[in-house]
Amino acid sequence: MIFRGMKRLKNISEKDGKINSGNISELLNHEILTPEQVKDIRVSSVLEENLRFLQDLLGHNKDVIIRRILIGTSPRIPSALIYIEGLADKAILNNNIMKSLMIEIPEESCGSDPLYLREYLLKTALTISNLKNTRQMNEIAINILSGDVVLLVEGVDDAVIINIRGHKEKAISEPESEILVRGPREGFTETLETNISLIRRKLKSPNLSFDHMLIGKITLTEVSVVYLKGLASPDLVEEVKQRLQRIKIDGILESGYLEEFIEDNPYSPFPQMHHTERPDRIVAGLLEGRVAIMTDGTPFVLIVPVEITSFLTSPEDYYxxxxxxxxxxxxxxxxxxxxxxxxxxxxxxxxxxxxxxxxxxxxxxxxxxxxxxxxxxxxxxxxxxxxxxxxxxxxxxxxxxxxxxxxxxxxxxxxxxxxxxxxxxxxxxxxxxxxxxxxxxxxxxxxxxxxxxxxxxxxxxxxxxxxxxxxxxxxxxxxxxxxxxxxxxYLASLSPLHWSDLKDVLVRGPWWSMDTRPWELGERNRRRQIPGLKPSPPRADKAGGN
Amino acid sequence: MMIRRIFVTFLIIMLTISSGCWDRRELDDLGIVNGIGIESAPGGKIRIIAQTLNTSAIVRGTGGGGAGTTFQKAYRNTVAEGNSLQDAIDNLTKVTPIQRFFSHNSVVIVSEELARKQGIRSIMDFLERNPELRLDPWLIIGRGSLVSLMDQPGRITLIPSQRIDNYMKIHKISSTYAPLNVGQFIRSIQSPCCQPYTAVIETGPNESLSDEPGHDLASGVVPEPLNQIIVNGTAVFKEDKMVGWLNAPESRGLLWVRGEVEQGYINFSIPGEQDRFAETSILRSSSKLEPSIKDGQIMITATIKVDTYLIEVQGNIDPGITEELKKLEDAQDAEISKEIKAALKKAQGEYHADIFGFGAAIHRGYPAEWKQLEAQWDEAFPGLQVEIKVESSIRHTSLINKPAEAARQ
Structure with missing residues (x-):
């Protein structure tokens, strides 16, 4: 049965953009379908075909909402908004999308030219900041499942993806697993976007890079590799990405899943990467040339590589x-x-x-x-x-x-x-x-x-x-x-011994003395600050000279 | 590869299991021996008295003693005889079935009789050879019955051997007896140029025992013990045999020459005044033994430097005046040199034992001559000329200068 299903699916894709098989729902009964498998299917210009396909693909579930609307006043063009209940922000959907499309659209814009209509929709009609278009059915499916709203219009073989994700999320609160007396009180949440913004807020550098990937065949969990370009070794970043891409697993529920797939010594009882809920800790790591791995759905962010002494430090030591x-x-x-x-x-x-x-x-x-x-x-x-x-x-x-x-x-x-x-x-x-x-x-x-x-x-x-x-x-x-x-x-700084690193291992040196980054990590950019920042009272002769 | 790894792990685990545990002993199975007494028994045998601690009685306190509670002794002495020391120890297990543990022994008391007649070489071997015994317990001579000596618990220090240990630990406060520990004793026995010595203890009547009624158990008061431990001077050895005894001032005479006086008090009569005494407290002292050869005759110059301060003046004298203080210093010099001479007289005249280490000084100063002298050192020592130079100074007069009497004049 599964093989038959595969063959059928192949038939679909071979027709190159033309969808005429409604058998996806039958296929879903037998096999775990990944968006990858419908990669080659393009959006059709016939609205009903697209909708049937999506309905087959996403199932006739209660939370998948397909709202058919007519755009404009005359002619009225049939179109549909597809989204998942609870993942999209309904207020924006009602006020900024549906209202614009159904009522506020001027007559002349709804001409018979589909190309013009597409341009108009993308650039003028929707007062939404985050918009994009796609012709790939798999992308549409993923975006719907991630909480975006997709707009399909009769006669236009292109879909508009409207990002108004607005699911319920936990407020930013103090991380419970790492409590400090002095230090920032904010912690990561379960939402990747929020977590990224928390890091951005602390690190306003154009060098900061987030490389996204989807891991988990079924869960399609978004994982982001974070590093500072020019500071983190490109080999390290490449290695982290390669190890992550190697993972073929059904689902990722927590960063702990990733940890066991990418660590160097799977039999060791010692942890080989940090997990933390604190953005300040991640930023400190990034500034030392480390790489962070953020996983959607968990506040615990991984940081690699680590040495044993860093497990025994707390951010508060530095504050x-x-x-x-x-x-x-x-x-x-x-x-x-x-x-x-x-x-x-x-x-x-x-x-x-x-x-x-x-x-x-x-x-x-x-x-x-x-x-x-x-x-x-x-x-x-x-x-x-x-x-x-x-x-x-x-x-x-x-x-x-x-x-x-x-x-x-x-x-x-x-x-x-x-x-x-x-x-x-x-x-x-x-x-x-x-x-x-x-x-x-x-x-x-x-x-x-x-x-x-x-x-x-x-x-x-x-x-x-x-x-x-x-x-x-x-x-x-x-x-x-x-x-x-x-x-x-694992014993870096102590063995192999780097004298200059001991300022941060045997003692916590004052900040004005910690001029250099860790030896093994900061290869590409040794200096953290200029030397000689030790504060001292102004000397009398100097003051006199001025 | 996997099988080999499992096999190696298995081997390591088996190695630890099969070779482990053999010398494991639980603490509660051990009889911690805190003191040993050794004396001679009839028939050429050795008798050992081992003082084992009753740990729960010590920690939970033996005091109280209210109605219904039995008075638990903090220690137990067990006695056994044997042909040798180890034999006697083996026989101890027949008395009480516990494994005795000697590493925490703090005193080895040898009876005067054994030390005088048989010599202590035979027991020294055991003390030195056994890995469980340490070299730091005091080796001291006990006069009279060792059983009664080792059964004098204190009110605060409940264990007699720890009490004796405390006496020895504080010997520097008075510097009137000179104990050696096992290691030091062995070293001086082995040295050809000096003879060992050590402290002597005995039991004596407790003079603070009150005759008055109401100070006894019948009236609910635990009375003062009948006897007390008295530290009584220093035993002098020749080789491994005890040959004689120095009293307290003589013992300090010995320690002055050896430069081992660190604390203590010097009491001397004030010159020109009858039955009036001054007392000084020793701050530090040092001694220098310089051998010299004059007309083929070896002699020793002992220079003893002492710093003291005044703590008591009975006489009508003002130590604030330099001349007066000088008088006191001279009297102090005389007192120190009197102590030294007394010790010298006994060691040279009576015991013929070089406990001072003069031989060692000559060895250092004249190594070539010492080689000839070494063989006949025992005969030469009594005739050795010793010149004593005492340079003592009183550094300060404590809180006041003039005594009250002198001030009124």
Whole structure:
């Protein structure tokens, strides 16, 4: 059946512009139809033929509206507006399109010359800013499905696409996943156009480029590759586009789909690109020569390439004073280590290397372990698991119930388990501190990696002690040293080492000292600003000279 | 390729599982030993007293002691005998079935009897060889019964061995006893040019014990303990055998020469006044041992420089006046040199043990001559001429210059 359908479709297209098959609806019963397949079909000058085709293609759905109207007063030319209910702005449609076409059109313009009529419609009749025309049926279909209004006129083998997309969309609000104390409060929304405008507003450069493509055979999701010409390496941009074009998938619902198709190391637990809801973060990345990938339908924009240290920075580091930025950066680095290693260090030291613990601490740890039923490893695994369960429960539940979960969790796990003699209070402290340390990680995706890697390290610690922990750390380092993100070494700036980049890695240098862009990325345009911008009070001799 | 990768991963996992866990011990299974006492037992055997901590009693507190609660001791001493130290330790497991853990040991107390008669070389080997034992616990000599010495808990420091450890840690405050830890002791035994020494402790009656009724358990008050630990000077060794003992001033004499006095107080009578004393607090001290050869005879010049400040003057003297202060300084010099001479007299005259490190100084100054001298150093040391030069100065007089009495005149 499918093959027959294909053949039939071929028959349609072979007739080159002449539509005489109404069998598309039958074809749709058997196959997923993509606009690509009706690429060769042109708009006919017979209105009814076009309408029948579109009706077959789009189905007789309630939300597909075909409004037949008569243009002008005399002669009255039959024509039709096709749009999807809820995606087009009805007020504009009524006032600026239908009113213009049906009432305000002067008599002489509706002559019998279709060419003149077409020109008139495109250039004079419609008071709409975003207009274009096409003869391709596939383009018409896509535009209707995207929310545009299409005007078809009897005798004109051309369609007018009127962009008055006006679907309901979320207002721009503060991104919930990345909250700052100081910094812009706006976040991306689910609409690509809005997101593009948010970036444009921050970056008024003619070099800013958006390269659009449609990904997803069925969903036809619009994806935009954003970069600054002259700053981002053209090879990188080309590579990003190629990887994106390789994707042949039914649908893209979130940028996470794309992420897994285009990353360099599909088996690595480490995230190889950033996702962010913050336009300021994207703009900062673009200014460093990175490339952003925006997906329609999600506020999460991807940014590539990235190195591991950039996961541990927050935009706020750059907005607050640099002393504070540096301090907080190091707090995060330390918490990063703690969240990965603290439980395994505790297990290793208390079960293998008791001589390393100061005597008084040993006494208190030993006293609380007296009479506990489980080994330290099992105890730690149990508590970590409980913590993960609590965290997951807290994340998924509605906010009002989530609070109840955390209260129950803190009471049951924190106190009752200790009082019942199942876990030691020290283990509770360790697990709690590990959990809190992992919350300092500004990137949710790297945090998940830490949560995941903690468990094998705990097993290694339980079996081989500190030797096992070191083994685990070395293995992780070997892995980090070999993976890349779009060709950029994952440990970039540290290994391979670039001294000039350490101003933004080991410390957050003051802005007047960060003269150069990251070494690996800013190849095409090294300088961010002129050197010597450090402010200083005007000197007396200088002032006198002036 | 895929199969090989899975196989390698499997191998790594098996390697960790099969080779892991062998020396794993849970904390609650360990008996943390905080102090060891070693004494000789009849039949040439060695008796060991291991002080194991009762961790839950320490952390949750032994105090309280209200009705119905039993008083839990913060530690437990177990005693066993054996042919060697390890043998005795092995026998300890027959007394209590726990794995003893020696890494947190803080004191090794050797009985005076064992140290005098058998020498401590046999136990030094064990202390040095065993990887679980560290070299930083104090090695000290215990007088009298070690069992009673190791059973004197404090009110604040609940564990006797930690109490003894604290005594040793604060030895610099008075500088009147000179403890060595195991590592330092081993080093000085091995050195041909100096002899080891260490602090001595014993139990004595507690003089603050009140006779009055109402200060006992019957009236609900935990009384002062009967006995207390007393640190009593310094034991002098020759090789590994204890040969004698220095009292507190003599011990400081030893430390003056070794340049190890850092804090402490010097009490001396004020010149020209009867039964009036002045006391100074030591700020710093240094010593310099200079060997010289005069007429084929080796002699040592010990220069001790001491800085102090005045903390108490009983006499009618104004230290604000330079001449008066000079008098005090001279008296202080005399006091220091008296302490040194007393120590020298005992070491040279009675014990023939070069605890001062004079041999080492000669070794440094005259390496060639030392080679001949080394073999007969034991005989030569008692006759060694030592010239003592003390240069002490009182740096300031604390908050006031004149005592109240002097001011009124």
């Amino acid at each position: 607050e004073r640099y002393y504070l930025g540096t301090l907080i950066l190091w707090v995060r680095y330390i918490s990063f280590g703690v969240s990965l290693l603290l439980p395994s260090f505790y297990i290793a030291i208390t079960t293998f290397h008791q001589e390393m613990i100061p005597t008084r601490l040993l006494i208190s740890i030993a006293s609380y372990r007296q009479g506990l039923p489980f080994s330290t490893l099992l105890e730690a695994l149990l508590m970590e698991l409980t913590f993960e369960v609590l965290r997951e429960a807290g994340t998924r539940l509605p906010r009002a119930v989530g609070q109840a979960v955390s209260i129950v969790g803190a009471l049951v796990i924190g106190q009752a388990a200790v009082q019942a003699g199942i876990v030691s209070p020290l283990m509770v402290i360790i697990v709690a501190f590990t959990g809190i340390a992992s919350f300092t990680n500004p990137s949710y995706n790297l945090g998940i990696t830490m949560r995941f890697l903690r468990f094998p390290l705990m097993f290694l610690a339980g079996m081989l002690g500190l030797f096992g922990v070191m083994f685990g750390i070395v293995m992780i380092h070997i892995h980090l040293a070999q993976i890349r993100s779009f060709g950029l070494p």
